[in-house]
Amino acid sequence: MTLPPNTDQVLVIACGALAHEITTLINLNNWHHISLTCLPAIWHNHPEKIANGVEELAIKHGNQYKNIFIAYADCGTGGALSKTCERLGLSMVQGPHCYSFFEGHDTFAAHGEDEIGAFYLTDFLARQFEAFVVKPLGLDRHPQLRNMYFGNYEKLVFLAQTNDAKLDEKARAAAMQLGLKFERRFTGYGDLATELAALR
């Protein structure tokens, strides 16, 4: 889909897994100057596709917006996305991944070695646990693989962007399914909100 020229607007190119959260932030804050377009959320599992996907969209929409912002952190691209952004002159979310920017990079980094055995879910991943974790790992067809994937993990940490009892239950059930202890941590939108608020 080609968006209409809108040179007063900032285009945010985001991971589809952030669409709900960014839309909520735009509506809550009346950020009428921000438009959103997303790449497939399932690329969370295929980070090798992200840098090229971002570049294609940025080139496609480049002359239609005042500014383009990339709502991805490194997200498993191994630095490929930051190189692409640097080459195209685009800004992106700082940090390694959404778990870090939702909790706040400093807070997340401070967990250090205490959390190397933590498997994280966000609101999106709690909602989409079957489609993004269970099925891609084949746990629906081969539940015996669970310990090969998760045997070294100790706990599932649900980084909650919202207070939603149903999502809490889903995340708790996910922890049980993976055989992990459950911990819930409310993060709100963390550094994502800060980065988007700075867009002009």
Next chain:
Amino acid sequence: MSDDAQDDIILSELSDEELTLQMHDDLYDGMKDEIEESVNILLGRGWAPYKVLTEALVAGMTIVGQDFRDGILFVPEVLLAAGAMKGGMAILKPLLAATGAPQVGKMVIGTVKGDIHDIGKNLVAMMMEGAGFEVLDLGINNPVEDYLDALERENADILGMSALLTTTMPYMKVVIDTLVEKGIRDDYIVLVGGAPLNEEFGKAIGADSYCADAAVAVETAKDYMARKHNAMNA
């Protein structure tokens, strides 16, 4: 292969050639019990453990690896196949040691500090063993000291390091830099791997090679060992 078809096959009634091909199928389908049974049948027929390993298990896993690389098989299926191979290896391993199977070289392998992911590392370790390497697997979350101690203690030829996270993969450079500082970098072949890595990263940190998957790791290691032996014999 359907369960019905599998039920119709009596493994012990197959010829050696048929049974070997059947084992390739069973590995592909992740059928651990059948693989264990077939390994015992071939051993009972007088096959050398090394022959069972290479012609039945490694050859079967090579097909699995190729189809994984070509996008025909996916991680869950590869893990099931690896589990089946592991079952066969458990029977063969003590016998291989006892029968003096050829040793290609010795590898120390482990996931780097801060990282608990070991699926890829375990696959590499298993395939390296299958290819005749002696492998010391240090497990997960290894600080530089663990690698260095093991390399020296085991008089290893190869260091293998694995990482799944972009936040942990830079630690590989810490290990390699320490080898350089101690003046022992050239004593070892350093192979690195893991989902977020690439060839450029491997070069940048001073590894000998980045290995995209277990099959590549085996071929790369064999190639380096051959060169090492040639250099020693020159």
